[in-house]
Amino acid sequence: MRETVTTALEGNEKTYQVQNRSVKSIISDLTSLLKGLVLVVNVLPVLTGFWLALHFTNASILEYWDVLLITMIGSTLVIAGALALNNWYEVDLDRVMERTKNRPTVTGNFSMNAVLTMGIVFTILGFALLLFTTMEAVIYTFIGWFTYVVLYTMWSKRKYTLNTMIGAISGAVTPLMGWTVIAPGYHIVPITLALIVFIWQMPHTFAIAMRRYNEYKRAGVAMLPVVHGFEVTKRQIVVYIICLLPLPFFLASLGTEFVVIATVLNIIWMITGIRGLFMKQDIKWANHMFIYSVNYLLILFILMMVVTW
Template identity: 40%
Template structure:
């Protein structure tokens, strides 16, 4: 029998002692942490390329600062994810992909999740402060947008939630860049822009795949409120904006330009094909292809940026 909202929260707030180490890791959303740390590292490398003739040597000489930057960023992100789980425990039980989280099953009570989240966030912020105050400020900006603006407000009220929430996902490369030099080069903001524009087509494709789950949880994702046709057009428009955005780094060389044109062009081609679909199952299958290609695009872009900066 499905639990009511009140019953779910009553269960979650019962003190439990059977949480495992894996449960604590689950609430940190390590997939999100790892993906964001990759962009922190990319920002660090790009910044280093403007200060050092030998980037690899610079990375070795500043390895402890790099480690502190990555660890601090990881803790800020993980702490923010704990707070997200704490806030969303009244709706996560309605969605298949989140109903097994310890915050939902009752393995960990809400107060413990909140305390751990705040503690991890504070520890990460202190570490970034040791690096420099600019890195710490951007870490807190990302956390505030994700926890307060996205999770507590827009996620539950407006279809623009994924767009505004994308600010938090675009901040990590700036943190990495700022760790090397608090005086941010224009490339730091271009990295931010590319990450920001990449996220809507990525998350809208995911939302199409999970539309019924979001509908059951009462989350106003774009495909839930406005349907697949509008969502598909939005995905295509965002990809069309992403292509020239990525080419703002054309000074990285011809190899970079060709790779990004190829990836962006093919992703746009896949998107345009989807506009012709009208069968719901075919549209969901298309959304899956778009989602997984977005991951390929992300990894290829990061790897390319790092390699051309070395």
């Protein structure tokens, strides 16, 4: 009798462990499929754009809490849909790259049809929700989705080093997506935010391409360091960081504290970039640049909301 009970308990425990591992595996696969960090980095400017539009129109978040909810869910779904479609289309590249070899499209944990369906459904649901906001926000969202899925993923990524600039357009519209659900987009603040995100993506993506040089080369992706080498890439990184220097001054309406902190962040990044021109440890430098770039954007956009609280 005791043996029967013990066996039953052991069986239940094993079943629980398997189910628990399955849940963790699904969450891990979804995070990998939807590129968790990329999703967060793209959704944050949407929220910031929305928040700043409230601030500059003297509107209360209590008046627009329902619009905020629809905007955040809708934009997150559209971005998630675009990322899923990117993974579906690039599965052949992901198979030969170390950093993407565990994506569910490669491991087979999610079928290709499931990922394609997920990408389409997320996209449709996201746009359906955003239709309850403004047409201008929908247009900017479509520009971002179309640029990323069609112009970047399906057309330019494998062929042209300009793929980074083309892909940067999809990120640049995210602040405008959030702003235009409240107010028209022809305002210096959302335009400057879009420029910041656009320019930021260049050194950020170039640093990634340097870190993953061998993988991109093996996959045949026309990233700048693969085609033109590290020295050209490092100079390009510095040039784009320098282009960020004047932008905080166009946001003087956010206060002196913001302009000072943003400028300090830019100067530190520029100095770090210039140091890389004289370093031989290119990959180590690229790692530093990548980490700094992620923190730079998070700090900058969170700071914008803090100073206007």
